[in-house]
Amino acid sequence: MDIILDPAYRSLLAILKGLRNGAVYGAKIRLPHAFVMTFLFRSGTLKDKLKWILDATRQHSTNLAKFVFIYKSLNYLFSWSEGKIREFHSPMSAFIGGYVVFGKRTSVNEQINMYLLSRILFGLTRLGMEKGYIKDPKIDTFPVFGAVVWAIVLWLFEYHPHTLQNSLRNSMTYLYHDSNNWTSIWDFLVWNTDKLW
Structure with missing residues (x-):
């Protein structure tokens, strides 16, 4: 029997494929984002910028691969030990994987965790409406x-900017503060001279 189709190996192969998919997806998401944000907002030499782009991409890719590996491995282990899949296996596996991989405070992990937070708040609201805990407006x-x-984020940016994550603060500085200054028609219409690389 083909090893890929053999049920005895399917879980192990699914874990390995998840590890691979985590690495690929992390790189596909982070590389263009890091490239754009670096050349828009970071200062330094071209070599420094390229190094930062590659480091951020490697971290995102590696962390996502590690998390998928841990999550799928623990899910399989829990379901194997109990003889069936239970709903609490998923959040328990993700909690452990999230603590190990995404619990370390880095700029990449902050961005990933904040990205997920906004989406889970929407998801929990929809689930609350489906279950009847929240009335449909x-x-x-x-x-x-x-x-x-927008009211909250601009209030935080204008009066408590240290509370915002660096990439958001940099974006907002570019939009709302850098637009207050120019020295020529070039940096008024085309490019902020202080952001040239």
Whole structure:
């Protein structure tokens, strides 16, 4: 029997394929993001910028690969030890993997965790509505949601910027503070001279 189809090996192969997919996906997501953000907001030599891009990409790729490996391995181990899959296996495996891999404070891990937080808040709200814990509003609440999000983030940026993550603070500085200054038609219309690399 082909080893790929043999049930005895499928879980192990799925774990290894998850490790591979985590590495590939992490690189595909981080490389273009790091490239754009580095050349927009980081100062330093071209060599420094390229090193930072590659380091951030490696960290994202490696961390995602490690997390997928830990998560899938623990899920398999828990279901094997109990003889069946249970709903609590998934959050328990993810908690351990998240603690080990994404519990270390780095700029890449902060970005990944914040990205997930915003999406799980939406997901939990939808689940709460499905289960009847939250009443379905009779009006469109998305405009209020957008207004509150932007009101809070600009208040934090203008009066408590140290509380925001570096990449968000850099983006907002470019949008709201760097636009207050220019010295020529070139940096008014085309490019902020202080951001040239």
